[in-house]
Amino acid sequence: MTSTPDDPATELPGAPPVVDLATWQAARDELLVREKAHTRQGDALAAARRRLPMTEVDATVEVVGPEGPVPFLDLFQGRRELVVYQHMWYDGAPHQGQCEGCTDAVWHMRDAVYLNARGVSFAVLTTGSWDEVAAYTAFMGYTQPWYSVRGLDAPIGGAMGHLACFLRDGGRAFLTYSTIGRGIEPANGSFGLLDLTPYGRGEAWEDRPEGRPAIGSVREGYPGEGGQPCWYWRTDADGTASWGGASRPTPQWTRPGVTPEKTLGRSGDCS
Incomplete structure (x- = not known):
């Protein structure tokens, strides 16, 4: 059997050097300066995102959920902002055959209570047929809202694997941000x-110290x-x-x- 990282019989080479507490604290304090700079750079990027323009989407386009077809605007649940994850789908595949990467992302977003408390709704969109999606979400125990966007154009439908943000203004909806690939890592x-x-x-x-393997x-x-x-x-x-x-x-x-x-x-x- 292949050894796994949590196998106590397997010693991982390349462990960090052992030093006294004062030496460790000095190294930690030095790294903290870089970490704070990284945090401030992240704050600056977030500020730039808040200054992006937005583009209008059709708020009346229908997506399919547990209550049948509903307008996209309903996904806001009366709130001003909406975050969606667009889950890739293998048509006709059993539960174990569905996308492992999207499972990794959505499993980390099973509950949106803190988003909701801030006035932001959350939903998962996918191109799967609703019958397949309903069976899958029941199996996974997901309670966040899921909707089928089968046959719809981007940015509500189209290619999946994105994390996207929308803003509502009355009966109108606007796309404000979208990312893919490593851009969705904040959700994990x-x-x-x-x-x-x-x-x-x-x-x-990953960049690793010499002698430390992946x-x-x-x-x-x-x-x-x-x-x-x-x-x-x-x-x-x-x-x-x-x-x-x-x-x-x-x-x-x-x-x-x-x-x-x-x-x-x-x-x-x-x-």
């Missing part, structure tokens, strides 16, 4: 925590070479990272009655 608290640890995300692209490896399937981004987003039933036919997006193993399946059931690209 685990990334921020892993970035505080000595071995980081365990991915090969710890990522999988039992089977992509990304089998080891250390690629997302290597731990799918696992086998025993918790070992794997992208083999019996693997699932990692959170699915927490669902009641879940069992290994022999195929991901995917055909074609997700949309």
Whole structure:
């Protein structure tokens, strides 16, 4: 069996040097100066986002949810602002075959109570048919609002994998921001925590001290070479990272009655 990072029998090479507390504190204080500068730069970027123009979208276009078709404007739930995650979808695939990257993102956004308290609504949009989406969200135990945008044009429909922000002005709606790829990382608290640890995300692209390896490896399937981004987003039933036919997006193993399946059931690209 492939060793995993939490296997106590596996010693990870390249551990940080051991020093006394005063030496550690001096190094920590030196890094804190850079961290504060990074925070201020992030504040400046956020300020620039707040100064972006906006573009109007059709607030009357219908999306499909548990109550059937509703206008996009309803997703604001009476609030002024709306954040949506656009979840990729494999048509006809079983639950274990759905997008592991989007699962990673949306699992971290299962509850929007703090957004709601600030006056911001949250919803997940996807191109899957509503029947498939409803079964999937029930299996995952998701309680955040989901809607099918099948057949709709961007920015409400179209290509998925985006995190987008909208503003409502009466009966009108406007797109104010959209991002994709690593731009959605703020929604994933685990990334921020892993970035505080000595071995980081365990991915090969990371800058590491000499002698400290990327710890990522999988039992089977992509990304089998080891250390690629997302290597731990799918696992086998025993918790070992794997992208083999019996693997699932990692959170699915927490669902009641879940069992290994022999195929991901995917055909074609997700949309």
